[in-house]
Structure formats: structure tokens, C-alpha cells
Amino acid sequence: MCGIVGYTGNKPAQEIVIDSLKKLEYRGYDSSGIALHEGEIVFSKKEGPIANLESVLDSSNSKMAIAHTRWATHGVPSDVNSHPHLSNDGKIAVVHNGTIDNYLDIKSSLENEGFNFLSESDTEVIPNLLSKYYEGDLVKAVSKILDEIEGIYTIAAIHVDNPEQIVSVRNETPLVIGLGNEENYVASDIYAILKYTQQIIYPDDHQIVSVSPKDVKVLDQNLNEVKFEVETVEKYTEVAEKGGFEHFMLKEIFEQPKALQDSQTELFVNSPLDNLDLNWKIGSISVVACGTSYHAGLVGKYVIEQLTAIPVSVHYASEFRYAAPVQGVGGLMSSRPLVILISQSGETADTLAAARAAKQQGCHTVAICNVPGSRITREVDGVIITKSGQEIGVAATKTFLTQMQALYALAMHLAFQSGSIDHVMLKNWENELRGIPSKITQLLNSSESIKELVPHISKAKSTFFIGRNINYPLALEGALKLKEISYIHAEGYPAGELKHGPLALLSSDTPVIAIAIQDHTYSKLISNIEEISARSAPVITVAQKGDKQALRVSDHGFELPEVDPVLSPFLVAVFVQLLSYYVAHDLGKSIDKPRNLAKSVTVE
Numbered sequence: 229m230c231g232i233v234g235y236t237g238n239k240p241a242q243e244i245v246i247d248s249l250k251k252l253e254y255r256g257y258d259s260s261g262i263a264l265h266e267g268e269i270v271f272s273k274k275e276g277p278i279a280n281l282e283s284v285l286d287s288s289n290s291k292m293a294i295a296h297t298r299w300a301t302h303g304v305p306s307d308v309n310s311h312p313h314l315s316n317d318g319k320i321a322v323v324h325n326g327t328i329d330n331y332l333d334i335k336s337s338l339e340n341e342g343f344n345f346l347s348e349s350d351t352e353v354i355p356n357l358l359s360k361y362y363e364g365d366l367v368k369a370v371s372k373i374l375d376e377i378e379g380i381y382t383i384a385a386i387h388v389d390n391p392e393q394i395v396s397v398r399n400e401t402p403l404v405i406g407l408g409n410e411e412n413y414v415a416s417d418i419y420a421i422l423k424y425t426q427q428i429i430y431p432d433d434h435q436i437v438s439v440s441p442k443d444v445k446v447l448d449q450n451l452n453e454v455k456f457e458v459e460t461v462e463k464y465t466e467v468a469e470k471g472g473f474e475h476f477m478l479k480e481i482f483e484q485p486k487a488l489q490d491s492q493t494e495l496f497v498n499s500p501l502d503n504l505d506l507n508w509k510i511g512s513i514s515v516v517a518c519g520t521s522y523h524a525g526l527v528g529k530y531v532i533e534q535l536t537a538i539p540v541s542v543h544y545a546s547e548f549r550y551a552a553p554v555q556g557v558g559g560l561m562s563s564r565p566l567v568i569l570i571s572q573s574g575e576t577a578d579t580l581a582a583a584r585a586a587k588q589q590g591c592h593t594v595a596i597c598n599v600p601g602s603r604i605t606r607e608v609d610g611v612i613i614t615k616s617g618q619e620i621g622v623a624a625t626k627t628f629l630t631q632m633q634a635l636y637a638l639a640m641h642l643a644f645q646s647g648s649i650d651h652v653m654l655k656n657w658e659n660e661l662r663g664i665p666s667k668i669t670q671l672l673n674s675s676e677s678i679k680e681l682v683p684h685i686s687k688a689k690s691t692f693f694i695g696r697n698i699n700y701p702l703a704l705e706g707a708l709k710l711k712e713i714s715y716i717h718a719e720g721y722p723a724g725e726l727k728h729g730p731l732a733l734l735s736s737d738t739p740v741i742a743i744a745i746q747d748h749t750y751s752k753l754i755s756n757i758e759e760i761s762a763r764s765a766p767v768i769t770v771a772q773k774g775d776k777q778a779l780r781v782s783d784h785g786f787e788l789p790e791v792d793p794v795l796s797p798f799l800v801a802v803f804v805q806l807l808s809y810y811v812a813h814d815l816g817k818s819i820d821k822p823r824n825l826a827k828s829v830t831v832e
């Protein structure tokens with residue numbers, strides 16, 4: 229989705245913001261642009277990759293710049309719809325993430341006042357509104373427009389009158405200010421500026437920030453100065469290289485043993501769970517997330533319920549935010565409900581809104597997140613940080629595994645606390661989890677054989693993934709992975725549900741990927757495979773090592789390394805990731821940046 233960077237300081241700004249903008253490419257975008265101060269406001273914007281923008285840039289001495297990557301919401305991807313947008317007089321330039329919901333009303337009243345609009349973008353109302361209210365002070369003008377614009381936004385604006393000042397404001401979307409030595413940065417994503425500084429300010433909604441090389445001021449909407457804290461954040465290892473892998477996604481799949489191990493150190497050595505204050509009798513848990521994070525939540529439900537007997541409901545954040553399901557679960561709230569928000573990015577608009585809704589209902593909120601300092605980590609009562617490292621591929625892989633692991637650890641913690649498991653059992657579980665990375669390494673070492681399955685899937689128009697019990701969420705995740713990177717239609721189903729409708733779709737050109745794990749549902753799943761085969765649909769089964777029966781009833785198969793069924797989702801996940809990757813690769817798709825998708829979904 230859209231990204232913003234800004235620089236004001238003592239160095240040529242163009243180079244710095246273009247370099248920073250490239251750090252945001254992983255988020256997904258369709259065009260980019262830059263505005264500079266060269267005595268007048270100079271700007272360039274281009275549809276397509278940042279390289280297109282670079283190809284039209286002249287050298288520049290400007291010491292201040294704002295730049296943007298756009299992910300189209302209002303108006304098709306095009307040069308004219310790209311940011312920055314300028315006021316009619318060319319004196320103000322604005323970049324914007326988010327959406328202005330009432331832009332049509334504002335646009336028509338500005339048109340009545342004589343303003344012209346060039347683009348279809350909602351953003352173009354902002355520079356013109358600023359221009360309308362500008363009386364020599366851009367901060368004041370920004371404070372005035374906040375009463376008029378509705379929506380979610382991060383805005384960075386510059387005015388020709390001040391060659392050093394960037395003014396920025398946010399509402400529900402991320403904004404960070406990075407502090408340097410006589411130079412300061414503005415960004416919508418901390419990754420954009422971590423190369424340059426680890427001193428970060430996180431402004432709140434509606435706080436207006438005036439950033440100059442030697443000075444940062446944070447003001448409330450009435451223009452009173454507000455004190456701010458400067459946080460020192462960990463320097464991330466920059467992930468610029470694919471390390472010999474063809475795609476970031478493949479690299480990230482192969483990084484999973486390390487991601488799990490690093491997260492284990494965080495979970496079992498630094499013990500963040502002890503600081504979550506979960507020491508009351510928890511009556512119910514709601515897990516709230518989107519996409520792959522939602523699937524991790526579904527796996528977590530099985531483990532938490534199995535270990536603690538606390539009922540867990542799992543919700544899509546986009547639904548939860550508009551419902552009041554927490555109080556509805558058990559009627560009156562007898563004890564404070566726990567709401568677990570899962571978001572690798574910590575920025576997903578729906579998950580953030582859900583966190584706020586949960587807090588408003590008096591719930592205790594805990595986030596599982598991969599980005600320290602991200603918005604969600606700042607809004608909830610407690611945080612479990614996963615240590616996957618930065619994930620660049622749009623398809624979530626290593627963050628999924630570390631989210632699941634965090635939920636297993638949480639289940640163990642709650643079970644131990646409530647006396648359902650003793651210290652010995654707790655250590656056994658911990659040891660089992662510690663054994664998973666090496667099993668994944670074994671699987672990765674045999675990944676070549678997954679390629680042999682590709683021809684059975686890559687020509688299909690439609691596919692099904694089926695699983696039961698704790699591997700039903702993995703069927704959903706397999707289907708999501710395949711559809712998002714290969715564009716083959718895929719549905720994930722609980723295996724027992726096929727006969728209630730989807731069987732009608734099966735034929736010899738509808739492959740079914742079956743997850744056959746030897747838990748208490750195994751014999752039922754084998755029967756489901758036989759029902760599918762009887763309809764001539766080819767079955768590709770992923771089974772545990774040595775499971776001859778599952779492989780016998782299937783057309784093709786893959787054996788996982790030996791694993792306890794309750795831990796099998798970690799290995800099944802790696803299998804479905806690799807299978808999807810190899811199919812998408814065979815089809816020549818844009819694996820790291822699938823069409824229409826973005827890494828962080830910061831709009832509703």
C-alpha cells in the first residue's frame with residue numbers, strides 16, 4: 229500500500245528519499261513521485277516501478293523532499309493520479325496515505341470557489357484546502373483542514389515559502405519521525421528510515437508535526453505544543469538482497485528454522501508472557517486478525533482449547549470491528565475477556581480498529597506482532613513480539629510460523645498458570661517446539677520432490693485444499709497461498725464439508741490437496757479422500773512419514789518428517805508454501821508482488 233518518506237537536512241534530499249522509498253517497495257505500489265524545493269516546488273511522478281521515476285529525475289540540490297509510493301484507491305494507476313499533488317498555485321505539495329471519505333463534497337465546494345482538479349485522486353483536495361487556509365503558516369493551515377477532512381490518513385506537506393519545513397499529520401495510519409544530526413525524517417513505515425536513524429518519535433492521531441533540520445515540534449490541533457518521547461529502536465538487519473534465492477518468498481521460506489529459533493529465544497528466555505498480566509481467571513478468548521494471521525489464530529484456537537479448556541472464538545478483524553462479539557459470547561461479561569490481535573505488520577487497518585473496539589468494550593488486549601513499535605503494539609495492553617526479521621514477500625510465510633509458535637507458547641503459559649499442566653509438561657512442550665526448526669530443515673532439504681507435484685496443479689483452473697481439526701486452518705492457508713501467488717482459484721475446506729456442496733465441483737481437472745495427519749480424525753479424512761477419488765478428482769496428499777495408507781488412496785503424495793500431530797501445522801505450512809511457490813514459479817507469476825495485493829493493508 230502507499231508509502232511516504234520525507235527528509236529535511238543538510239544533504240541532497242532526492243537521493244535519500246529515493247533510497248528510503250525503495251525500502252517501501254515490498255509493501256506493493258503502482259506508481260511513485262517526489263516533490264523538492266528548488267526555489268519553487270519541483271515535482272515528478274510516474275506510473276510503474278520507482279525506476280520509472282528515477283529515469284525522469286534531474287540532479288537536485290534541494291535539501292528537503294517528500295516522496296510517495298501509491299497503491300491506487302481513487303482513480304487508476306497513472307502519472308496524473310500519482311502523488312505528490314499540488315495546489316492550483318503550485319506552492320504546496322502533498323503526499324498522502326489512506327483515503328479521504330468526503331473528498332467529493334470538498335471537491336465540489338472547492339470547485340465552486342474556483343479551484344481546478346487535474347486527477348481522479350481524493351488526495352488532490354488536500355493541497356487545495358491547505359492553499360485556501362494558508363496565511364503564511366503551513367502548520368496553522370493543516371490544523372484548519374483537520375476539521376474538514378474525514379477518513380484515514382497520513383499526510384506530509386511542504387510549502388514554497390519554507391525550504392526547510394515538512395508538516396505532517398496522521399489519523400489511524402502510521403507516521404514516524406526519525407531524528408538525525410541537523411537532519412530529520414518523516415515516514416509512514418519505520419523500515420524506510422532505519423538505515424539513517426534509530427531515534428524515533430511516534431506522533432498520535434491528529435497531532436501536527438513540524439519537522440525542520442534542527443527542530444521537531446509536535447502540536448495538538450489547537451496548536452499547543454505537546455511533549456513527545458523519543459524512542460531508540462532496534463536496528464533491523466537490512467533485507468535488500470535475496471541471498472542467492474530467486475525470490476524473497478523462497479528466501480523467507482528457507483529462513484523459517486531461524487525465525488522460529490530467534491522467536492523461541494524471545495519467548496522462552498526473555499519471557500514476554502510473564503509480563504502480560506494474564507493472572508485472572510479468563511472466561512473466554514477472542515482472536516482477531518486478517519488473512520494468514522487469521523489462519524494462525526485458528527490454529528491457536530485448537531491448541532489453547534486443548535491445553536486450557538478456555539473457549540476461543542476467532543474473528544476476521546473486518547467483521548469484529550463492526551460487531552460486539554466479545555460481550556455476546558457468553559452473555560454478560562463474568563470475567564474480563566482476553567482479545568488477542570495478530571498482525572505481522574502491526575499496521576493492518578481492520579486489526580487496529582478491532583483492537584480499539586475491544587478496548588472500548590473493556591477487554592484486555594494482547595497483540596502478536598513482528599514489528600516492534602508498530603501501531604498495534606502501542607495501542608494494546610500487552611505484546612508478544614515475533615522475531616521473524618523483516619518479511620518482504622507479500623505472501624506471509626515465516627511470520628505465519630512464528631505467530632503459530634507464539635500462540636502455542638501462550639497456550640502453554642495459560643495452561644501452566646491455571647494448573648492444567650505442571651512444570652514437567654511445560655518443559656516437554658517447550659522441548660517439542662524447540663525440535664520443530666530441525667524438522668523444517670529436513671523438509672526444506674527434500675523440497676525438490678515437491679516440484680514433481682507441480683504439473684498436477686499448474687494447469688488447473690480450480691483446486692481444493694482439505695484438512696481436519698488443527699490442520700483445517702492449514703487447508704485455508706494453503707488455498708490462500710496458492711491463489712495469491714499463482715492466481716489459480718483455490719478453496720480451503722474442512723474435509724467433512726465437501727459432501728455438503730463442493731463435491732459438485734469436482735472432476736478430473738480439479739485437483740484436491742489433502743492434509744492427512746494421524747490424529748483422531750485420520751480415518752475420517754481417509755474416507756473423504758476416497759469419496760473425492762470416486763468423483764475422479766486427482767488427490768495430492770501430504771502425510772506423515774511412513775503413512776502408506778494415505779499415500780495408497782491418493783494419486784500423488786509427499787511425506788513430512790516425523791512429527792507429533794499437534795505440531796504438524798508447522799510442517800504442513802512449509803509444504804503448502806513451497807507447493808504454491810513452485811506452481812506460481814512454473815506459471816511465471818510475479819511471486820513477491822502479486823497483482824492487486826499489498827504487504828500491509830493500511831486502508832479499510
Ligand code: AGP
Nearest residue numbers: 519520521571572573576623624
Ligand atoms: C497473506 O499471505 C497476506 N499477505 C495477507 O493475508 C496478510 O496475512 C494479511 O493482510 C494480514 O496482515 P498482517 O498480519 O500484517 O495484519
